[in-house]
Amino acid sequence: MTCYKLARRGRDEGPSFSSPRYLILSQFVQLPHIRVEMWWLLSTGSIIVVLLFVYSFFRRKMFAFIMDRLNSPPDPNMTANKKFLESLRDVVSSDPELKKSGRFRLLEIGVGTGLNFGFYPSNARISVLEPNSNFKRYVLKNKQKFPDVELENFFLGVGEDMKSVPSGSMDVVVCTGVMCSVQPKNMDRFLSEVKRVLVSNGRFYFFEHVGDRPGTWRRWVQDVLQATYLYGFITCDCIPNKDTEEMVQRAGFSSVDITRFYLQPVSPLTSAKGFSLRILASHIRGIAIK
Numbered sequence: 288m289t290c291y292k293l294a295r296r297g298r299d300e301g302p303s304f305s306s307p308r309y310l311i312l313s314q315f316v317q318l319p320h321i322r323v324e325m326w327w328l329l330s331t332g333s334i335i336v337v338l339l340f341v342y343s344f345f346r347r348k349m350f351a352f353i354m355d356r357l358n359s360p361p362d363p364n365m366t367a368n369k370k371f372l373e374s375l376r377d378v379v380s381s382d383p384e385l386k387k388s389g390r391f392r393l394l395e396i397g398v399g400t401g402l403n404f405g406f407y408p409s410n411a412r413i414s415v416l417e418p419n420s421n422f423k424r425y426v427l428k429n430k431q432k433f434p435d436v437e438l439e440n441f442f443l444g445v446g447e448d449m450k451s452v453p454s455g456s457m458d459v460v461v462c463t464g465v466m467c468s469v470q471p472k473n474m475d476r477f478l479s480e481v482k483r484v485l486v487s488n489g490r491f492y493f494f495e496h497v498g499d500r501p502g503t504w505r506r507w508v509q510d511v512l513q514a515t516y517l518y519g520f521i522t523c524d525c526i527p528n529k530d531t532e533e534m535v536q537r538a539g540f541s542s543v544d545i546t547r548f549y550l551q552p553v554s555p556l557t558s559a560k561g562f563s564l565r566i567l568a569s570h571i572r573g574i575a576i577k
Contacts, residue, residue, distance in 0.1 A: 350523045351421035357401050357560050362366070362552050369463065369494060371546075371572055372406040380458050381486040385412070391458040393438075396446045397465030398422065401429035404436045414440035414457070416449060419523070447476045452484045460485055463494040466531045468524045474531075478538035482577050491538060491575040493535065497547075498528035499569040508566055532571050545573035 366407035387537060390410045395403060398415035399422055407413060413436060415426065420443055430436055442451045446462070446469065460481050469477045481491050499506040509528035512518040536543055550568045554561035 295549070297455055303411055306371050326539075336456045347419045347523065348421045350521075351400075351419055351425060352424075357563075358402055361382075362550075362554050362560060362564060364551050364553055368548065368550065368570070368572060369403070369406055371494075372403065372461070372492060372575070373526060374574075375406070375459065375492075376408045378411075378458055378490065381488075382458075382533075384399045385458075391454065393459040393461060394452060395469075396449075396458040396460065396462040396481075398426055400425035401466070403461065403463060404429055404433045406491065407433075407436060409435035409437075411459075412437050412439045413454070414438075414442065414448065416442045416444055416452065418443065418445045440474050446480060447473045449480045450483055454483050455486050457484045457489060458486055459492065459535040464496065465528050466493065466495050466534075468522075471526075471529070474534045476539070478535065482539070487577060488541075489577045490491070491540065491577070492573075493531075494570070494572045495531050496527070496533045496550075496567040496570050505566065505569065512566070526566060535573070535575060538575070540575035540577060543575045545571050545572060 288436070327551060335476075349409050349478075375393070378391045378393075380386045382392070385391055388410075390412055393407065393411045393413050395413065395415045399416050401415075415438070417423070423441060426438075426441070430438055444451055446465065462481075466474070466477070485491065498509055512527045518527070532545055532547065535545065548570055550564055550570050552564035552568070554564060555563060556562055
């Protein structure tokens with residue numbers, strides 16, 4: 288059978304691809320229509336699998352790079368909603384020596400690229416805890432923009448196990464966009480560690496995206512994303528539909544003040560930043576007192 292007749296028979300038997308790739312295969316490889324289609328799907332799937340396999344080796348480095356690009360510059364409305372951190376200026380240290388000099392100790396869990404440095408008062412002695420060592424270069428780069436920031440320690444570790452941070456050593460603990468990546472089974476441990484490192488009456492500041500209310504289109508998308516292994520793999524275990532608010536409320540702090548709100552991003556929907564911020568628009572911010 289000629290190549291022409293084979294291609295024509297493929298058109299008569301069912302739908303065909305109009306892509307050059309399919310036409311070339313039909314003309315020269317002489318594969319039946321279904322086998323060509325299957326070959327195309329398998330080859331495309333194989334490419335995706337290979338890319339994900341390669342990404343797995345550089346995932347933490349790539350994630351740090353992506354977060355730096357997404358947050359350079361940060362969305363203006365994201366910045367505006369972090370202004371509740373301005374009350375850090377009123378913190379009085381429980382350490383007598385620091386109190387004399389008007390200074391206090393602050394620990395940021397999951398510092399990322401150091402986006403919050405611009406909100407910290409000059410009298411804060413800052414320690415940061417970060418599980419991904421690839422963020423350190425971005426932290427040091429951002430610190431140069433804020434010469435008044437005193438970076439006392441850079442700890443490598445996770446919030447569920449802060450063995451490098453002494454008990455009762457911090458007047459303030461801050462985490463923004465971090466608890467979404469803490470697995471639910473580890474949240475009690477995470478919040479217990481926050482309370483452990485805080486002094487009596489110490490403050491825990493948090494700013495997190497959370498799962499939207501059930502029944503909304505946004506929650507449906509979040510549930511679908513959570514059901515895919517791919518989303519958590521790319522975002523280093525982020526959980527888009529997590530109920531962080533309830534977990535903080537029941538953690539045993541003496542008082543908890545939480546505001547729930549929807550972020551209204553300025554970034555266009557067509558950008559990666561704008562799209563992700565709209566899917567993850569449901570947020571909470573608050574202060575818990577030990």
